[in-house]
C-alpha cells in the first residue's frame with residue numbers, strides 16, 4: 001500500500017522494538033498495524049511455523065480485522081498472520097496445558113450461561129474464588145480465568161512460554177487501553193520474548209468495569225521501554241466531517257449549544273397512538289433513504305441497555321405505526337436464549353413424563369438463575385429457583401405461583417407424551433416453544449420469550465444440523481440437550497464472519513472497534529445514556545462510551561434524546 005504516511009506513522013512502520021501507537025478514533029491504528037504486519041511478513045523475518053499474532057477482544061472485531069487484512073496483505077502472506085481474540089488464544093493454550101495447573105485431565109469449559117446460573121446466589125466478592133475453586137477442584141473452566149491461567153502457566157514454565165513466543169515473535173495488541181490486569185500480566189509474560197505492538201486510545205477506555213485501568217498505557221511504556229508514536233490529529237474514518245471534532249468536544253462539553261454538520265441531536269417526545277421508539281425507527285428510515293445510492297451501506301443503532309435493544313428489535317421487526325419492517329442484526333447476549341433453549345431441549349429429548357418433568361425443572365432452575373448473565377439475579381428469582389430445586393429433591397413446594405409452575409411443568413411433560421414430532425427440528429422446536437408460551441405460569445412464558453431471541457445468536461444452522469442428525473440416526477431427539485449445549489458453546493469460539501452491511505443494533509459498548517456509514521444513538525426515555533447523572537465516575541465512563549459510539553460513524557451520526565429530559569452530555 002502506498003500512502004502518504006505521517007512522520008509518526010513512518011516511524012512506527014520502521015520501528016523494530018516494542019512499540020506503542022496512540023491515536024484518536026479513526027486515526028488508522030488498526031490499518032497501519034496491519035500494514036506493518038504485512039511489511040514484516042514480506043521482509044522475511046518469520047521462520048517457517050512462526051506467525052504474527054494480532055490479539056483483539058471480541059469476535060466481531062476479529063472478523064473486521066481479517067476483512068481489512070485481506071485488503072492490505074496478499075493472500076499468500078496472510079498465512080503468516082493469525083488474528084484472534086484473547087479468549088481463543090488462551091483456550092488454544094489451556095486446552096492442552098491446563099492440567100499442569102490443576103492436575104486434572106480434560107478441562108471442561110463452563111459456558112457463560114451455565115456459569116451465570118451457578119454463580120447467581122454467590123456474592124459478587126466471592127465469584128473469583130468460586131471460579132478458581134471450580135477450576136482447581138472440578139476441572140471446570142470459567143471464561144474469566146482464561147488470561148489469568150495462561151499468564152500463570154507461562155510464569156511457571158519458562159519453556160512453555162518460550163515455545164509460544166517462538167511461534168509468535170511479534171504480537172499486536174488491539175484496543176490496549178481496555179486490557180484488564182489478568183490480560184496485562186499475560187502480556188507481560190509474552191513480552192519477555194515476543195515483540196509487542198500496542199494500539200491504544202486512552203479516551204476510548206470504556207471497560208473500567210471489567211478492569212481496564214487508566215495507568216495501563218503508562219505501565220506498558222515503563223515495563224517494555226517501548227517506542228512511542230502518536231497519530232494525534234489523524235482521522236481516516238470520517239475525514240472532511242466534523243464527527244471526530246464532535247467526539248472530542250463531548251469530552252470538554254464544548255459541543256453544548258454548538259451546531260455540527262454531520263452530527264445531529266434530535267429531541268423526541270411521546271407521540272399519540274405511536275410507539276415510544278417511533279422517532280428512532282423513523283430516523284433509521286431517513287438514514288436508509290440518505291444512503292440509498294451507497295453500495296454496501298451500513299447503519300448502526302446504538303442503545304444504552306440490552307433491554308432497550310430487545311424492545312427496539314421487536315419494534316424494528318414489526319410493521320406498526322406505518323413504518324416498514326426493518327431487517328436487522330442484533331448483537332445479543334447468549335445467556336437468556338441459551339438457557340431457555342436448554343429448557344426446550346428437555347422437551348425435545350423426551351422420555352417418560354416424570355423424567356422429562358424433572359429435567360425440565362432443573363433446566364428451568366438454571367434459566368431463572370442465569371438469564372441475567374453477569375448482572376445480579378434478584379432475590380425473589382433466586383428464591384423461586386431454590387424452591388424448584390427443593391421440589392426436585394423433596395417433592396414439596398409452597399406458594400400458589402410456585403405450585404402453578406410445577407403443575408404446568410407436569411402438564412406439559414404429559415402433553416409431550418402425546419405429541420408426534422415431525423423430524424423437522426425447526427417446526428418441532430417452535431411447537432414446543434408454543435406450549436411454553438401458552439402456559440399461565442410466568443416463568444414458562446419467560447422461557448418462550450427468551451427462546452425467541454435464539455435466532456439472534458446465529459447458531460440456528462448448527463442447531464438444526466445437530467438436531468436433524470439425531471433424528472436421522474434414531475428417529476427421535478435423544479441427546480438433544482447435549483446437542484443444544486454444544487451448538488451454543490461453539491458460539492463462543494466460532495469465527496464470527498459478520499456481514500457489516502445493513503442495519504446493526506447493539507449496545508453502545510459493543511460498537512467499539514467498528515465503523516458504519518451512519519450511526520444512530522438512541523437515548524431511551526427510561527434507559528439512559530447517562531445512567532446516573534449525579535455520579536461523576538459513572539458519568540465519565542458514559543461520556544467516553546458516547547464518544548466511542550458517535551465516532552463509529554463514517555458519514556453522519558444522529559443522537560435521539562428525550563425532549564422532556566435531554567441527556568446532560570448534549
Ligand SMILES: Nc1ncnc2c1ncn2[C@@H]1O[C@H](COP(=O)(O)OP(=O)(O)OP(=O)(O)O)[C@@H](O)[C@H]1O
Pocket residue numbers: 003023024025026027028029030031032068201204236237512513514515551
Ligand atoms: N492510511 C490510510 N489509508 C486509507 N485508509 C485508511 C488509512 N488509515 C486508516 N484508514 C481507514 O480509516 C478507517 C479507520 O481506520 P482504523 O480502523 O485503522 O482506525 P483506528 O485508529 O483503529 O480507529 P478506532 O480507534 O476508532 O477503532 C478504516 O476504514 C481504515 O481502513
